[in-house]
Amino acid sequence: MPISYDPEMVELKWRQRWAERRTNCVDIYGAERPYYNLMMFPYPSAEGLHVGNVFAFVGSDIHGRYRRLQGWDVFEPIGFDAFGIHSENYALKVNTHPANLIPANIARFREQLQRTGLMVNWDHALATTDPAYYKWTQWIFLKLYEAGHAVKKEAPVNWCPECKTVLANEQVVDGYCERHPGTRVHQRYLSQWFFTITKFAERLLENLKTLDWSESTRTMQANWIGRSEGAELIFETPSGTRIPVYTTRPDTVFGATYLVLAPEHPLVEEMTASEQQAEVGRYRRQAIQKDVVTRKVGDREKTGVFTGTYARNPATGEAVPIWIADYVLMEYGTGAIMAVPAHDERDYEFAEKFGLEIRRVVAPTGGPDPMGETDQVEADGADGLPFISWDGVLVNSGQFDGMSCAEAVVAITEWLDSQASGKSQVQYRLHDWCISRQRYWGPPIPIIYCEKCGNVPVPERDLPVLLPEIDDFRPDESGLSPLARHEEWYRVECPQCGDLGSRETDVSDTFLDSSWYYLRYPSTGKDDCAFDAELSRRWLPVDSYIGGNEHAVLHLMYSRYITMVLHDLGLLEFDEPFTRFRAHGTIVKDGAKMSKSRGNVVVPDEYIAKWGADTFRMYLMFLGPYLEGGDFRDEGIAGIRRFLDRVWALSARVGPASGAMDRAAVRKLHQTIKKVSDDIEGLHYNTAISALMEFSNTLRAGSSGDAGANPQLLRPLIIMLAPFAPHFAEECWERIGRGGSVHDASWPTFEEELARADQIEVVVQVNGRVRARLRVSPGISQEEVLGRALNDDGVRRFVGGRQIRKTIHVQDRLVNIVV
RNA sequence: GCCCGGGUGGUGGAAUCGGUAGACACAAGGGACUUAAAAUCCCUUGGGGGCAACCCCGUGCGGGUUCGACUCCCGCCCCGGGCACCA
Incomplete structure (x- = not known):
């Protein structure tokens, strides 16, 4: 009697043997056919490994094991994304220091991952909380800083009163904190460190075309970058101030009957007439303080006030009123728009509400008389406004009348350009990456502020800037990191002049930790570099990366950006980290x-x-x-x-x-x-x-x-x-x-x-309906199939004596007789 | 509102350069083995009709193209995900 399959015994036995024989350890220096199989490293939560993790890892592991059986030397590492707000919030909840929590969580994850049977090379495991790792996270910050890619600027940020910290735009869901679905996010102004990812927008978009990635992921990235083509046009005030606006529809400039500035726009004060000052000031304060929910997600009822002044429409020469309204966002374009109510939904709504002029400058094509005749549209009850489509010709637009919208975009932009009041312009929706976190559980940003020298980067030899083990890691209302309460930590000598300076007390975003971990894996253990040049040459870029699409824009975009910058600095030979990326699906229970x-x-x-x-x-x-x-x-x-x-x-x-x-x-x-x-x-x-x-x-x-x-x-x-x-x-x-x-x-x-079959089944259809199946040899000719088909009783019954009008033959698959 | 996916038996899902719809599995029913049960093995299983060979209907809904449509086109409905006053 053969013994039955006992998985527990079998799995224990082989786990041990694999460990003893180092079955899963590739020769990192000598591999001849290196294949880098990457999976998204997990955040080691207290709950332990989730099925979603297992699903993701196993799918990637199967791919890696398959490549190995094909003869590749597969490197399959894993690590732990253990810094960040998730760990910290949990630590706060259970009132235990995260530094005490994380090792136990990691140990548990390690155990679970090993039981899952992944082909992981544990010698190369890493944790982002390890000073040996975050030393190099800080080093990367310094590299970006030296290259001018890390800049400090005052910026409105999303403030979560519950987390007591700023959130990335991505962490705001419908105006609420992603961690606290019941908590509205407010605006605050803080001075923060940003990485200038927007400078790379075009390249990040352009490279997408060359990557072997899931289509959905590429689409999401492209939408996130949000490239648009249009023009920057200048509206000039009588006093000579030039107000640039960005528009994708320069063809409609003759219909621009007013101008709108964002409430935060720096020119608002200058543009406001004295008699309007009180009202404008009130509106402005209200709009700026308004939390993100009501401003961006609320009922969106249009609001705004007239500044009392006018600017000149560069096309018509007419004076148009300048308004301020919160439907115009400071962070996009120039923070000011030309409003064309006849051809933009939002402008239309606004103009209707405040009684502003609505002037049609595009007529739909296809009407009986496209030159200004709008009966066609009026026939369906309304006046057809706002008319948003590009499918039209210009009217009321001087010498441009009769041109198609597409033609007019070019012609009008050139015309205004020749008068120095416009130029074509490309815009992106992508924002710079704010990496400052007023939190405790992250790598301190390695900058020292000195009264004399200004912002001084921590010298490389002094890295890592260790995160001190403080007990009061709870954030407070101050908006400052808990580290700001520890003078003994932040008071240091300025590395340049030796005077007393103070450390940056913010820590960096978790996404920075995860933006380069794949570079570190082959080189774990090396303490003289972030990533070894020779090992990087052998193993990188990553051959296969499999992960969830929830990271389609953030993690994957930031990783690409960091790689690109390091490439430009001559530190990496490639500028895209993941040759192939596949997004796996999500697993649900009971639908x-x-x-x-x-x-x-x-x-x-x-x-x-x-x-x-x-x-x-x-x-x-x-x-x-x-x-x-x-x-x-x-x-x-x-x-x-x-x-x-x-x-x-x-x-x-x-x-x-x-x-x-x-x-x-x-x-x-x-x-x-x-x-x-x-x-x-x-x-x-x-x-x-x-x-x-x-x-x-x-x-x-x-x-x-x-x-x-x-x-x-x-x-x-x-x-x-x-x-x-x-x-x-x-x-x-x-x-x-x-x-x-x-x-x-x-x-x-x-x-x-x-593999070739010697007998196959060919389907015989009469008028497209299956009437018989024939067993034949592959490669059988049409004549022979037809002959045999017509001999078949079932087929004969349906063909009867009728005239065969046509036969369709698909080799080795079917024949269709049309009668 | 916009951009991606997706809607197929009792269930999870197969099959899309247009060519046998329902692979594989679950569940269910029947049978074998067993004192009995479990396990295992075998058979049946989209719906309807027929004693039967067979016939009709059937891939979210409504049209269309085609000898032939789950697959392509037009117009809708529903579910999941992303973006959302981005000018």
């Missing part, structure tokens, strides 16, 4: 996202304990397409376990190697090799697994009785199973008497000859 409040969270440990890691891995990969995600159901997992039990049984009674091989089984084998290889390549793991199931079903059907499975068929099955169920495959490999590790075997080769 809903897993969350504690719903009580539908799947804890991986329980399932691994009950079913084993291999079954759990395979089930996660089987429940839906990897790139789309799927629904986790407890009932489904049994099917995978049954499958493994059957393969186990097959490998228990191996037949003689010399035994004759069933031709059909060999054919199925080669079809399976093809299918599984292609599917793994495209990350279609669910269908790869079903192909393996089909093949094992074939094998079982063919090995009934005592004959046993032919090892020449079984061996490739076990190899193909190895990426999915690494411990299980290893044990089967040993059971069928193979030496070494299955993970050092070679992926089976597909032979087309052997």
Whole structure:
């Protein structure tokens, strides 16, 4: 009686052997065919590893293991993104210092990850909280600072009263804090460090085209960068002040009947007539203090006030009133717009409300008389305004009347350019990256302020600037980091003049930690550089990166930016870090996202304990397409376990190697090799697994009785199973008497000859409906198929004596007879 | 509002350069084995009709193109994600 499959025993055994034999450790210096397989390192939460993590990692691990079986030297590292607001908030909640919490969390994660059977090289694990790591995070800040890419500026920031810190725009969800969905975010003005990512907008956008990335991710990045083409036009006041506005519709300038400045616009004061000062001042204060919710997300009822002054429309020469309104944002374009109410929804709404002139300058094309005749539009009840479409011709626009909008954009821009009152202009929505955090749990920003010398970077030899272990790490209302309460820490000598200076007390954004971790992995342990030049040359850029699309814009954009800057500084040979990126899907339970409040969270440990890691891995990969995600159901997992039990049984009674091989089984084998290889390549793991199931079903059907499975068929099955169920495959490999590790075997080769069927089914349709199926040899000619089809009783019944009008023949697939 | 995905049996999901819809699995029902149960193995399983060979209907809804549409086009509905007064 063969022993039954006991996952716990098998997995424990191989975990130990792999560790002893260093099976998962690649030769970091000598690898000949290096392949860098990266997964997104987790934040080590107190709750432990989430199924979402397991799903992500296993999918990446399968890819790495598959590449290894193809003969690559695969480097598969992992680390811990342990700094940041998540850790800190949790520490505050349980009232324990994060430095005491993190090591335990990491230990737990490590244990869980090891049980999952990832091919991780633990020698290269890292944690962003390790001074040996953040020393180099600070070093990167210094590099950017030296290059002029780190600048300090006063800026309105999102302030969360609950977190008591500024938030990145990305951390604000619909005007509420992402951490505290019930807390409105307010505006505050603080002096902060920014990285000048906007300077790289064009390059970040342009490079996207060359990257082998998930389409959805590239689209999101492109939208985030938000490039638009238009013109900057100048409206001049009688006193000679030039007010630049940005517009994407310079063709409509003749319809610009008023001007709007953002409330924060620096020219507001100058533009305000004395009799309007009180009202403007009131509106301004109100708008500036208004929290982000009401301003950006509220009911959006248009508000604004007239400044009492006018500027000259550069096209018409007319004086147009200058208003201020909060629907114009200071942070985009020039912070001022020309309002064309006839051709912009927002301007239209505003003009209607305040009784401003609405002048049509574009008529829809296709009307009976496109030259100013608007009956066509008025026919449907309204006057057709605002008319937003580009599909029109100019009217009321002087010498430009009759031009199409597209033509007019060019012509009018050139015309205004020749009068020095306009030029074409490209705009981006991307903002500079604010990296300052008024928090405790992060790497201190390595700057010292000196009365005499100004901002002085900490000399490299003094890195890292250690984060002191203070007890009162709780942020307060001051808006300053808790470090600002520790004079003994921030009081230091100025490295330049030796006078008493003070350290920057803000720490840096977690996204900075994670923007370069993949550069560090090959070089962990090196204390004389962030990343070793030779190792970087061998391993980077990353060959495959798989992760969630929730990081599509932030982490992935910042990583690209940092890489680009380091490249330009001559520190890296490449300027894009991730050659190939794939976004995996999300896994849901009972059709809903897993969350504690719903009580539908799947804890991986329980399932691994009950079913084993291999079954759990395979089930996660089987429940839906990897790139789309799927629904986790407890009932489904049994099917995978049954499958493994059957393969186990097959490998228990191996037949003689010399035994004759069933031709059909060999054919199925080669079809399976093809299918599984292609599917793994495209990350279609669910269908790869079903192909393996089909093949094992074939094998079982063919090995009934005592004959046993032919090892020449079984061996490739076990190899193909190895990426999915690494411990299980290893044990089967040993059971069928193979030496070494299955993970050092070679992926089976597909032979087309052997995969080809000698009998295939051709469908016979009459008028597009299936009426018969014929078994024929491949390559059969049209005449022969047709002849046989017309002899078929079923077909004859439907053709009857009728005239055949046409036949359609698809080689080896079908023939359609049209009567 | 705009930009991406996606809607297929009782369930998870297969199949899209237009060519056999429902692979694989779950659940369910029946049978074998067993003193019995579990496990295992075998069979059935989209809906409807027929004794049967077979026939009709069927991929969110409504049109269209085609010999032929889950697949392409037009117009909608619903679900998930992203962006959102960006001029």
